[in-house]
Amino acid sequence: MSKYKLFLLRHGEGAWNKENRFCSWVDQKLSDNGIVEAQECGRLLKEHGYQLGQVFTSILSRSIHTAWLVLEALGQEWVPVTKSWRLNERHYGALIGLNRAEMALNHGEQQVKLWRRSYDITPPPIDDSHPYFDEIYNDRRYMTCDVPKEQLPKSESLKEVLDRLLPYWNEVIVPVIKSGQTVLISGHGNSCRALLKHLEGISETDIVNVTLPTGVPVLLELDEDLRPVKPRQLLGDQAKIQEAIKKVEDQGKVQKK
Numbered sequence: 001m002s003k004y005k006l007f008l009l010r011h012g013e014g015a016w017n018k019e020n021r022f023c024s025w026v027d028q029k030l031s032d033n034g035i036v037e038a039q040e041c042g043r044l045l046k047e048h049g050y051q052l053g054q055v056f057t058s059i060l061s062r063s064i065h066t067a068w069l070v071l072e073a074l075g076q077e078w079v080p081v082t083k084s085w086r087l088n089e090r091h092y093g094a095l096i097g098l099n100r101a102e103m104a105l106n107h108g109e110q111q112v113k114l115w116r117r118s119y120d121i122t123p124p125p126i127d128d129s130h131p132y133f134d135e136i137y138n139d140r141r142y143m144t145c146d147v148p149k150e151q152l153p154k155s156e157s158l159k160e161v162l163d164r165l166l167p168y169w170n171e172v173i174v175p176v177i178k179s180g181q182t183v184l185i186s187g188h189g190n191s192c193r194a195l196l197k198h199l200e201g202i203s204e205t206d207i208v209n210v211t212l213p214t215g216v217p218v219l220l221e222l223d224e225d226l227r228p229v230k231p232r233q234l235l236g237d238q239a240k241i242q243e244a245i246k247k248v249e250d251q252g253k254v255q256k257k
């Protein structure tokens, strides 16, 4: 029997989703379309009458702004929002900033799919010659984390995302859910995929085929041990959602002229 409701949300479209570049730990803002997606998500949750108890975000602006816009559209701005680097997007290492379609042209679509969707392949690490290294590692937000800056990742597989996310999930988020509050996690494509893998027990092979569109709330109904009692529900117009998933998948393909 369903005891708890949990929403996982990939933030609204960011500027680099639009440009088809690996964004990851670069702090890009929402695009105009991303703002609308977040507001529509809030309106949809309002229509269903959902009442949030707590919201968790990463420390990247696109996930925080999405949470704010959702709460505003819901009329529940007072709901506490808690932030952690442990909900950040997967660290894409040296791939950060690169264009996926150009990479597909240079390395092949299969390699790009492996980098994007496999469970345990870690992309090459970022080093201090990378154009975004200083912007990321000199940012004050990464001096406030629960690990020293030197121990923050320089690249991550999905498995490594789950490894850094799980302690936060177990120690901070689970007690809130078990206290009976409906939680929304405003996260990222791959931080949400990692959590979905854990909660739904998705295999390492099947997780390759899970892709999340931006701005679409994923509802999980959980039993008292936080096991899903039914398949995840992506709320909204199902035809549009399928189209949006395909668009994300196609980002890793060579662009047709």
Ligand SMILES: O=C(OP(=O)(O)O)[C@H](O)COP(=O)(O)O
Pocket: 010, 011, 014, 017, 021, 022, 023, 024, 025, 089, 116, 187, 188, 189, 190, 248
């Ligand atoms: O920043 C990213 O994800 P996000 O838009 O969910 O924050 C990644 O670049 C997503 O890339 P992917 O869809 O190739 O895994």
